[in-house]
Amino acid sequence: MxxxxxxxxxxxxxxxxxxxxxxxxxxxxxxxxxxxxxxxxxxxxxxxxxxxxxxxxxxxxxxxxxxxxxxxxxxxxxxxxxxxxxxxxxxxxxxxxxxxxxxxxxxxxxxxxxxxxxxxxxxxxxxxxxxxxxxxxxxxxxxxxxxEVNLSTIVPFNHESHYNQRNRSNNQSFEEYLISWPPPPFNPSEDNQRLQTLKMTGELDCGHHVADHTECACFPGNIGFSCPSLIAEDFTTGYLGVLGDLNxxxxxxxxxxxxxxxxxxxxxxxxxxxxxxxxxxxxxxxxxxxxxxxxxxxxxxxxxxxxxxxxxxxxxxxxxxxxxxxxxxxxxxxxxxxxxxxxxxxxxxxxxxxxxxxxxxxxxxxxxxxxxxxxxxxxxxxxxxxxxxxxxxxxxxxxxxxxxxxxxxxxxxxxxxxxxxxxxxxxxxxxxxxxxxxxxxxxxxxxxxxxxxxxxxxxxxxxxxxxxxxxxxxxxxxGVGVGDAKIRQTSKTTLVFSRETTKAGTIWVFLNNAKNATEKEGQIYCPGPGSGHGLRGRWFDALSGKPMNRYFKAGCFQAPDRNPKVLFRGRHVP
The missing domain is CATH 3.20.20.80 (Glycosidases)
Incomplete structure (x- = not known):
């Protein structure tokens, strides 16, 4: 159009x-x-x-x-x-x-x-x-x-031609078609079984390290070899079952x-x-x-x-x-x-x-x-x-x-x-x-x-x-809004990333998944802000307001506790 x-x-x-x-x-x-x-x-x-x-x-x-x-x-x-x-x-x-x-x-x-x-x-x-x-x-x-089927109260789409009718047979009335429920556009059970077999045999990979399939499951969007029964045209023409799917x-x-x-x-x-x-x-x-x-x-x-x-x-x-x-x-x-x-x-x-x-x-x-x-x-x-x-x-x-x-x-x-x-x-x-x-x-x-x-x-x-x-x-x-981000480090227990800001330059964010009971224990993150090019200036944690330079050692940040940390270089916390 x-x-x-x-x-x-x-x-x-x-x-x-x-x-x-x-x-x-x-x-x-x-x-x-x-x-x-x-x-x-x-x-x-x-x-x-x-x-x-x-x-x-x-x-x-x-x-x-x-x-x-x-x-x-x-x-x-x-x-x-x-x-x-x-x-x-x-x-x-x-x-x-x-x-x-x-x-x-x-x-x-x-x-x-x-x-x-x-x-x-x-x-x-x-x-x-x-x-x-x-x-x-x-x-x-x-x-x-x-x-019962009644389109007369739907405004303005009150005619059967306004709705997708995927797989409606020639001898079915619109009412019969709706009441019998059209079959789903793909078979997730069959596709997922096939995906699991391919993963186990090494013929296909899936998971968080695979851009085209970050979850090992067949969702709409995973189209092609990995989930063959999912066809794009099908889930755009009647995927949500009983809801009136507009044509x-x-x-x-x-x-x-x-x-x-x-x-x-x-x-x-x-x-x-x-x-x-x-x-x-x-x-x-x-x-x-x-x-x-x-x-x-x-x-x-x-x-x-x-x-x-x-x-x-x-x-x-x-x-x-x-x-x-x-x-x-x-x-x-x-x-x-x-x-x-x-x-x-x-x-x-x-x-x-x-x-x-x-x-x-x-x-x-x-x-x-x-x-x-x-x-x-x-x-x-x-x-x-x-x-x-x-x-x-x-x-x-x-x-x-x-x-x-x-x-x-x-x-x-x-x-x-x-x-x-x-x-x-x-x-x-x-x-x-x-x-x-x-x-x-x-x-x-x-x-x-x-x-x-x-x-x-x-x-x-x-x-x-x-x-x-x-x-x-x-x-x-x-000034955290638009701007670059970099993943600096990931492990099973930690995630470190940085953001470019308009008012504070580069800030570093240090996260972990420790439980409340361990909150006061230290946490080591590598790398820290100074790794690779030397440490300059005074660094503060924006969430606690405390200075952090003393915790930078051998290119790592040895945080004094397990609270999230947002580190920036400056004179004081706003």
């Missing part, structure tokens, strides 16, 4: 937005329904973790969070030092998360009104903060509700969605977008979305293939999105700091949600090294547009739980999120120690990760709130 006409329409608007960039910003991620109630309901602090109905597909699960509630708590968010908030979809939807739209042209009544949404945008901009809206272009609500080859669907994106950005003065399920959209649709938006788009790309990840990004030789959520290192992070199994090797999820005997940093370090060092993957500027995170609303467990409430390990992980190259993203409630997680004892699936906030009282004196506040202040004081 040619975008010449669209480009002319955007003209001045795109130019006005072009100076803003998410690169260098820090982001607080809010589930609208679970963050803050408003009005008289704000007095009701009863804990709520209702689940949506995914058996009969009736949705629901609303706990009472609103857009006005977010406005009332902006002091709380800004107090941690965040530049932006990212909110879940606000369109009229089937369920409380908003990812199953019923009418894309209306605001979900449970959340408020169009005026409330505009007011949120305005209040953020008055604080020089930015607003990121989550949008869904891949699908609508489930097409089968309570065992982007339909001119009405494509045109309507692009117009809607443009108008949402304009009508609500949005600063950026987060694009849900980006890998399930037609590849040639992504650059059209990016262009028509006129603002940066962060795509959700749940892949473990660095080459495939890079292929989704805009670059000199290709069109694509300007940003992505950075899943390859995220998949390594829970094991690195806390020894937690977020997934399952070769598709075996029987141990998912349990812990290894020991944590291991090598996987995270390897993936980061591959991502940072190879021009085959992400271009230099694109690295600044990768969203880094330790947990989210989908992935099995919150940080507090998977680190077993160990404050030392949680702090190590948070330092990585806030100081590694990219855009740091914090999932709401981390600062209050929310510990939602999936597991055999929890029957609500992903909704276990989406608990309410109001019962916490929005305390600003928790250690987590103050630590995050400190990290955001450090970012601003040192």
């Amino acid at each position: 040619a975008l010449t006409f669209v480009g002319v329409i955007l003209g001045i608007f795109a130019l006005a937005k072009s100076e803003f960039s998410l690169a260098g910003k820090s982001v607080y991620f809010v589930v609208v329904d679970r963050f803050a109630r408003s009005g008289t309901q704000a007095l009701n602090t009863t804990y709520c973790d209702l689940a949506a109905d995914w058996i009969n597909n009736t949705g629901g699960g609303y706990c009472g969070g609103t857009l006005s509630g977010i406005i009332d708590r902006l002091d709380y968010i800004e107090g941690m030092g965040f530049d932006c908030i990212w909110i879940t979809p606000v369109v009229d939807s089937n369920g409380f998360m908003g990812y199953d739209a019923v009418n894309i042209f209306e605001i979900e009544p449970h959340f408020g009104s169009k005026e409330d949404f505009k007011r949120l945008s305005q209040k953020l901009h008055e604080r020089s903060m930015c607003l990121i809206l989550d949008i869904v272009l891949n699908h609508m609500r489930p097409l089968v509700v309570n065992g 982007h080859s339909n001119p009405f669907v494509r045109r309507t969605l692009l117009t809607w994106v443009r108008e949402m950005v304009q009508n609500y003065s949005l600063d950026a977008l987060r694009l849900d399920t980006a890998i399930y959209l037609d590849r040639d649709f992504l650059p059209e979305v990016q262009e028509v938006a006129g603002v940066q788009v962060l795509g959700e790309a749940t892949v473990n293939n660095l080459t495939f990840q890079a292929s989704l990004m805009h670059g000199e030789a290709q069109s694509g999105l300007l940003g992505l959520l950075n899943f390859p290192p995220f998949y390594q992070l829970p094991r690195a700091f806390c020894g937690y199994r977020m997934g399952g090797d070769f598709g075996d999820y029987s141990l998912q949600g349990t812990w290894y005997e020991e944590a291991d940093m090598e996987g995270l370090g390897s993936v980061l090294s591959l991502q940072l060092s190879s021009s085959m993957h992400l271009g230099n500027s694109n690295l600044d547009m990768m969203g880094n995170f330790a947990d989210n609303h989908d992935e099995f467990s919150r940080l507090t739980y998977y680190c077993r409430y160990d404050s030392l390990r949680i702090r190590q992980a948070l330092v990585w999120v806030f100081l590694s190259r990219g855009i740091p993203i914090l999932y709401y409630g981390t600062e209050q120690g929310l510990d939602g997680h999936q597991g055999p004892e929890n029957s609500k699936g992903q909704d276990n990760l989406r608990e309410s906030m109001w019962h916490t009282g929005y305390r600003t004196d928790t250690w987590q709130y103050r630590f995050i506040q400190r990290l955001n202040k450090l970012r601003k004081d040192f």
Whole structure:
């Protein structure tokens, strides 16, 4: 689809937005329904973790969070030092998360009104903060509700031609096709068994040291010899089962969605977008979305293939999105700091949600090294547009739980999120120690990760709130934003990297995965800042404020304890 006409329409608007960039910003991620109630309901602090109905597909699960509630708590968010908030979809939807739209042209009544949404945008901009809206272009609500098919209530996509119908037989009615459920686009069990055999025989390698397959499992994105049944065209035409998978080859669907994106950005003065399920959209649709938006788009790309990840990004030789959520290192992070199994090797999820005997940093370090060092993957500027995170609303467990409430390990992980190259993203409630997680004892699936906030009282004196506040202040004081990063050393127990900053020169970050009980023990990191070229100037730890030169020995940094360290050269700590 040619975008010449669209480009002319955007003209001045795109130019006005072009100076803003998410690169260098820090982001607080809010589930609208679970963050803050408003009005008289704000007095009701009863804990709520209702689940949506995914058996009969009736949705629901609303706990009472609103857009006005977010406005009332902006002091709380800004107090941690965040530049932006990212909110879940606000369109009229089937369920409380908003990812199953019923009418894309209306605001979900449970959340408020169009005026409330505009007011949120305005209040953020008055604080020089930015607003990121989550949008869904891949699908609508489930097409089968309570065992019946009814498209008439879906706006504007109310005709069967608006939806993909992969593998529908000639003698099937649309209703029969939907109720029988189309088969999945690939067979992960068969592919994973084959992958395991190839790995064992040495015919194929996978794991954190392999750029095209950083996890030994067949995900969308691992296409070709290693996972042969996964064909790109198949998972863009009906991967998510019962959800109404939109057909982007339909001119009405494509045109309507692009117009809607443009108008949402304009009508609500949005600063950026987060694009849900980006890998399930037609590849040639992504650059059209990016262009028509006129603002940066962060795509959700749940892949473990660095080459495939890079292929989704805009670059000199290709069109694509300007940003992505950075899943390859995220998949390594829970094991690195806390020894937690977020997934399952070769598709075996029987141990998912349990812990290894020991944590291991090598996987995270390897993936980061591959991502940072190879021009085959992400271009230099694109690295600044990768969203880094330790947990989210989908992935099995919150940080507090998977680190077993160990404050030392949680702090190590948070330092990585806030100081590694990219855009740091914090999932709401981390600062209050929310510990939602999936597991055999929890029957609500992903909704276990989406608990309410109001019962916490929005305390600003928790250690987590103050630590995050400190990290955001450090970012601003040192000018930690865009700029180079280098992995200096990785071992099973340690990770050392450096960042180039605009105000403090090169800073060195020293992390480990020791437990709370060993916090006061020393930790040796090699190399240290002075190795190879001599040590000059006075070095301080930005987190403790203490001088560190006395701990530099024989090219190593022999830290006096196991707390995370952020070392810089200067006269004092800002």
